[in-house]
Amino acid sequence: MTLRLVSLEIGCFRGWHGPVRLALDCPITAIVAENGRGKSSTLNALEWCLYGDAVIGKGSSGIEERQGWEIRPRHAGERPTEVRATFANGDARIEITRQENPSGKKSERGRFEVRLPNGSLRQDEAAAVELRALGVPDWDTFRIAHCFHQEAARRRVLDSSDRSALLAAMLGLDEDVRLRELLDAQKPAAMIGGIDDLLRKLQSHIDSVAGRPARELEDATSRLVARGLTVTDLHAGTAKAVRVRLIERARTVADKLGLAVDLPSESDDRAVAAWAERWPEIARRTAPALQPLESLRTTLARLKTATTQADQATQKWQVTNDALERSVREGGDAEARQAALSKAGADVKRADDALAAASARAAALEKARDALARAGEPERCPVCDSRVVGLVDHVAAELARLSTAEITTLRGALAAAQDVVKQAESALRDLQSRDDAVRQAEKWRRAALEEVATALGEEAAGAHDPLAAARKRIETTSEEIFRLDALANERDRALAEHATDVVLLRDFERWMELRDRTERQVDVESLPAWRELERAIDEAAGCASDLEAVKEIASEVQLERSKARAEEVNRSLGRYFALIMRDDSRGGVRVESRVTRGKVEYRLLGDDGEAILPLLNQAALNALSLAVLFAQAEERSRNRGFACVLLDDPIQSLDEERQIGLADALEALCRTCPVLIGVVPGVFSERLRTHVSVKRRFVTLAPWDETRGASVAEEVVR
Amino acid sequence: MKRDVRSRLEEISRAKGQEFGKIVQKLLAIAFLEAGASRLIERSTQGIDLEIDLADGRRLALEVKTSQSEKVSFGAKDIKGLCERRREGRAPYLALLGPRGLDDWIFARFVDGEILPAKDYALTALRAYRDTDLEDSVRETFAAAVIAHTTAAIEGGQGALDAVLRKHSRFATA
Numbered sequence: 001m002t003l004r005l006v007s008l009e010i011g012c013f014r015g016w017h018g019p020v021r022l023a024l025d026c027p028i029t030a031i032v033a034e035n036g037r038g039k040s041s042t043l044n045a046l047e048w049c050l051y052g053d054a055v056i057g058k059g060s061s062g063i064e065e066r067q068g069w070e071i072r073p074r075h076a077g078e079r080p081t082e083v084r085a086t087f088a089n090g091d092a093r094i095e096i097t098r099q100e101n102p103s104g105k106k107s108e109r110g111r112f113e114v115r116l117p118n119g120s121l122r123q124d125e126a127a128a129v130e131l132r133a134l135g136v137p138d139w140d141t142f143r144i145a146h147c148f149h150q151e152a153a154r155r156r157v158l159d160s161s162d163r164s165a166l167l168a169a170m171l172g173l174d175e176d177v178r179l180r181e182l183l184d185a186q187k188p189a190a191m192i193g194g195i196d197d198l199l200r201k202l203q204s205h206i207d208s209v210a211g212r213p214a215r216e217l218e219d220a221t222s223r224l225v226a227r228g229l230t231v232t233d234l235h236a237g238t239a240k241a242v243r244v245r246l247i248e249r250a251r252t253v254a255d256k257l258g259l260a261v262d263l264p265s266e267s268d269d270r271a272v273a274a275w276a277e278r279w280p281e282i283a284r285r286t287a288p289a290l291q292p293l294e295s296l297r298t299t300l301a302r303l304k305t306a307t308t309q310a311d312q313a314t315q316k317w318q319v320t321n322d323a324l325e326r327s328v329r330e331g332g333d334a335e336a337r338q339a340a341l342s343k344a345g346a347d348v349k350r351a352d353d354a355l356a357a358a359s360a361r362a363a364a365l366e367k368a369r370d371a372l373a374r375a376g377e378p379e380r381c382p383v384c385d386s387r388v389v390g391l392v393d394h395v396a397a398e399l400a401r402l403s404t405a406e407i408t409t410l411r412g413a414l415a416a417a418q419d420v421v422k423q424a425e426s427a428l429r430d431l432q433s434r435d436d437a438v439r440q441a442e443k444w445r446r447a448a449l450e451e452v453a454t455a456l457g458e459e460a461a462g463a464h465d466p467l468a469a470a471r472k473r474i475e476t477t478s479e480e481i482f483r484l485d486a487l488a489n490e491r492d493r494a495l496a497e498h499a500t501d502v503v504l505l506r507d508f509e510r511w512m513e514l515r516d517r518t519e520r521q522v523d524v525e526s527l528p529a530w531r532e533l534e535r536a537i538d539e540a541a542g543c544a545s546d547l548e549a550v551k552e553i554a555s556e557v558q559l560e561r562s563k564a565r566a567e568e569v570n571r572s573l574g575r576y577f578a579l580i581m582r583d584d585s586r587g588g589v590r591v592e593s594r595v596t597r598g599k600v601e602y603r604l605l606g607d608d609g610e611a612i613l614p615l616l617n618q619a620a621l622n623a624l625s626l627a628v629l630f631a632q633a634e635e636r637s638r639n640r641g642f643a644c645v646l647l648d649d650p651i652q653s654l655d656e657e658r659q660i661g662l663a664d665a666l667e668a669l670c671r672t673c674p675v676l677i678g679v680v681p682g683v684f685s686e687r688l689r690t691h692v693s694v695k696r697r698f699v700t701l702a703p704w705d706e707t708r709g710a711s712v713a714e715e716v717v718r
Numbered sequence: 719m720k721r722d723v724r725s726r727l728e729e730i731s732r733a734k735g736q737e738f739g740k741i742v743q744k745l746l747a748i749a750f751l752e753a754g755a756s757r758l759i760e761r762s763t764q765g766i767d768l769e770i771d772l773a774d775g776r777r778l779a780l781e782v783k784t785s786q787s788e789k790v791s792f793g794a795k796d797i798k799g800l801c802e803r804r805r806e807g808r809a810p811y812l813a814l815l816g817p818r819g820l821d822d823w824i825f826a827r828f829v830d831g832e833i834l835p836a837k838d839y840a841l842t843a844l845r846a847y848r849d850t851d852l853e854d855s856v857r858e859t860f861a862a863a864v865i866a867h868t869t870a871a872i873e874g875g876q877g878a879l880d881a882v883l884r885k886h887s888r889f890a891t892a
Contacts (some may be wrong), residue, residue: 192840192842192843193840195842196788196840196842199818199820199842200818202820203818203819203820206819206820207819230869232726232729232868232869232872235865515722518721519720519722523720523721524820525719525720525822537842537845538845538846538850541843541844541845541846542845542846544846545832545843545846545847546846549832
């Protein structure tokens, strides 16, 4: 099936204000007019009909000069813009209509429809799909493979991307190029890069989410390291080792203390933790081995006190006894002292009697004296009544002697005897008191020894020397207390180590909890969503890999097909170039394909195998651009079913000779592909009129009118 | 990969530098043995790194690579070795471990012609060839091997891990 353009109806489009119908059923249709009369508007109308907004504006159209393009004439008012292109496929007719209304909702202003030969209508997107199915190329392909725009005359050969696409189209490989572009558009490498970005962002998010728990974990780790652990020690095995140590230590202590305890299994974390809390109290409170300790201390204290007291009492007795013996040795025993006292008492009696006698004599003398003094006869003795010469004096003298010497002496003797009595009494008392002291000391000693015996208990019954036995007992008890104290200290040390290990274990378990929590928070592996994401990533990676593989295969296939097609296309290209240039020697231009960075690229080479573009002047570039266009249009019309070439003022930069050549080339082209061309009157248009033998239509446009716009002045078919 | 395992690998890498790749290879070998491989041969000089006979009868050839970036490349000898192992009836694999926290082992089936020598491949791209069942079979044992042997790896290097491997009756070197 080959679609050929047969008519174009234009209404209110750019230069065309009013409606016009142009028949385009000749191999060549030439719109002849001076500049500004509507030639380009006519060609543009067909483009707009087929492609709509794609042909407007610089970006969408790919034609720089269409920046700010307007399709509606300024004076169109409310009249809609409508262009209808009718294509023929044999006898069948396909009408393509595009309309734009100036008013109403923007979404409802446009209308695009394709009416098929069977009368069915396709609209909008469905219409566009239908056109592709019918073989009408898309705008980009149409622009470079079916059009020659004066604004972009040489671009198809100078712009590398346009050139490569055009040459590929010329070789009939535009679908390969499109496939390649489609594959490139999927950007498999970017897909992989996007996945890596996603994973980096996810990791960053995980790191931030894990931030606080990670800091707590770091703190917990630091605390454990400060206790002497290394980072490599931080695992469950170390915690278990601590539990084992706790239990083994407790077992050792329990054995030594005689405790029967149920120790937990080191693999039961909770049981170990609960037991570890209770263990110190159990170990301190109920140790049978240490139970005697207090009673031993009490016994020891009692024994010590008793033996000390006994020793003191014994010493006291010894001292007092020694003093008594010394006193006896020095002063005689009690009998001797009593005897001395008795003698002293007798001496006192004798002295006293003597004194009493002396005192009585003195008293008698005094009586005698008094009596003598009273008597008239002082010398007569009142007693014996004898006369004694000097009796008074003698009495006085005797009395004086008694008073002054004898009585005094007797008094002195009595005092001395009394002193002796006192001394004897004192000595006796002293002896008595010493004896009492000894007895008291003996009493104390007996009491102390009884206390010792009591403290000894049953052992005292068989002890000859309870005090010695007590001392020995003190020794053994002290040793036993020392041993038990050491055991208690060992227990206390073990409990201190136990407390340290309990804190360590608690910190370790806290560390593991934090680690597990951190792991859970960052352990995406355990999340079902992560497995889903991984599967999606794997599939995406597989897709990207497949795309890369398909790209490589597509490039290889394209290259092979390029090589297969090149010879035929190059003949066509060379022929057209030679025709336009009117120089057979210029027919050596050819297309060469090669793979560059995984893509198939096309170059234009001359006879010498070198790139030809740098050698060409403007005219030759135009000519080459046209030759490329004609070659691929010919190929497409043969193989793709769409036969149409639009040429808008193609004679730019072509001298008259080349214009003649162009006319010859068009004559050759139009036999396979109809041509719609806009030209100014001149050598070229005349050449078409006079020297081209195919059927051709010439539509001459009248001068452009401000109100009416473009119009047809004359239409001639030759 | 669990954070704890990843941080231990990072510690080993910091401590052992260039030796890290070989150490990881030996840890992987330990993991396969602990997972029940019936035979494992480690080639330390030339040829494919690990030849493994699994308990289910499958025979594998693994080329082990640890990457410090998101890309990895393979030498011509590696490619050739894998092709030879395939001819001998072993399923050839690329065992790949990347540096990122979310990276875990990728056991990529080697397909001749699709992996070219001296070309950089994104680790992510090679996920297209993953054998996730094989990866799952050693995930836990690899983590356990890293945790159990971190200290030995840091203090004793490859030699210490060789001593661990020699204790397995199903291990041999070539």
